[in-house]
Amino acid sequence: MTTRSIGRRDGEVQAENIFASAPSNRNLEKFQNHGCKTTHCNLQVVKNCTFLFLATKPYILPAVLQQMAPAVTPKHVVISMAAGVSLQSLEELLPAGTKVLRVMLNLPCEVQSGAILLAQGSCAGEQDVALLKRLLSPCGLVEEAPESYLDIHTGLSGSGVAYVYTFAEALAEGAVKMGMPGDMAYKMAAQTLLGGAKMILETGEHPAVLRSAVCTPGGTTIHALHELEKGTLRATVMNAVEAATTRARELGKR
Structure with missing residues (x-):
C-alpha cells in the first residue's frame, strides 16, 4: 500500500x-x-x-x-x-x-x-x-x-499512465506555444483528460461516438484530428500497448 x-x-x-x-x-x-x-x-x-x-x-x-x-x-x-x-x-x-x-x-x-x-x-x-x-x-x-x-492490463493501464502523461504534456505545451501560461495550460489539459475519461465511463458510449459529437463540419476539431492522423497517433499508441504487453510477457518467462 x-x-x-x-x-x-x-x-x-x-x-x-x-x-x-x-x-x-x-x-x-x-x-x-x-x-x-x-x-x-x-x-x-x-x-x-x-x-x-x-x-x-x-x-x-x-x-x-x-x-x-x-x-x-x-x-x-x-x-x-x-x-x-x-x-x-x-x-x-x-x-x-x-x-x-x-x-x-x-x-x-x-x-x-x-x-x-x-x-x-x-x-x-x-x-x-x-x-x-x-x-x-x-x-x-x-x-x-x-x-x-x-499482461495486457500492464501494457494498457500500468504503462498506459505514462502515455497519458506524455499526451497531457504535449497538449499543454501546444497551448503554451499559442500563448497560454504554463500553469493554466497544464491544469486545463489535465481537466480535459479527466472529463473525457469520465464521459466514457459514465455514458458507456464508444470513444468514437463521443469524438464525433465534438466535431462539427469544417470546425476546429476536425482540422486538429487531421493533424493527429498525419502523425499516426492511433497506430503509435496501439504499438506502444503491444510493446509493453510483449515486454510484460517476456519478464514473466524469466
Missing part, C-alpha cells in the same frame, strides 16, 4: 489492523507513521493475518513464498502484486489448496482513481474475489478477468 491508501477512509479497514513486513525500517517508516503494525519477520505477519498481500520484486517472491509456506493454512488468502509470476507458480510454491489471487494496479491508485485487474487461482472462491474487490474499491475501478489479461 502507498502512504495515501493505508487504511480505508470509510473505516472498514483500520490502520492498526494492517501488519507490514519489510527487510529494512526505511521501507516500513510510512506504515509506522500511519499507525500500522510492522515487523521484519514475514512469518509473524502470516501467523497474525488472513489476507496476505505480496508486494515484492518478481525475482524475490519465490524465496518469500518458501519462507511463508510452512505457516500458510486453508484460512489464508494470498494476493500477489508481483508482475509476471503466474498463479500456477504461486500455487506450486504454497501448500496444496491455498487460495491465491493475482492483482495488478496502476499509479493513480494513490489518488483513488486507479485501474485494477485481478485474477483468481484454482482454489480461490467467489467470496474471496468479492472481498478483495471490496477492499480495493476505494482505490479505483476493480475488475476480474482471466489471468492472460493481466
Whole structure:
C-alpha cells in the first residue's frame, strides 16, 4: 500500500489492523507513521493475518513464498502484486489448496482513481474475489478477468499512465506555444483528460461516438484530428500497448 491508501477512509479497514513486513525500517517508516503494525519477520505477519498481500520484486517472491509456506493454512488468502509470476507458480510454491489471487494496479491508485485487474487461482472462491474487490474499491475501478489479461492490463493501464502523461504534456505545451501560461495550460489539459475519461465511463458510449459529437463540419476539431492522423497517433499508441504487453510477457518467462 502507498502512504495515501493505508487504511480505508470509510473505516472498514483500520490502520492498526494492517501488519507490514519489510527487510529494512526505511521501507516500513510510512506504515509506522500511519499507525500500522510492522515487523521484519514475514512469518509473524502470516501467523497474525488472513489476507496476505505480496508486494515484492518478481525475482524475490519465490524465496518469500518458501519462507511463508510452512505457516500458510486453508484460512489464508494470498494476493500477489508481483508482475509476471503466474498463479500456477504461486500455487506450486504454497501448500496444496491455498487460495491465491493475482492483482495488478496502476499509479493513480494513490489518488483513488486507479485501474485494477485481478485474477483468481484454482482454489480461490467467489467470496474471496468479492472481498478483495471490496477492499480495493476505494482505490479505483476493480475488475476480474482471466489471468492472460493481466499482461495486457500492464501494457494498457500500468504503462498506459505514462502515455497519458506524455499526451497531457504535449497538449499543454501546444497551448503554451499559442500563448497560454504554463500553469493554466497544464491544469486545463489535465481537466480535459479527466472529463473525457469520465464521459466514457459514465455514458458507456464508444470513444468514437463521443469524438464525433465534438466535431462539427469544417470546425476546429476536425482540422486538429487531421493533424493527429498525419502523425499516426492511433497506430503509435496501439504499438506502444503491444510493446509493453510483449515486454510484460517476456519478464514473466524469466
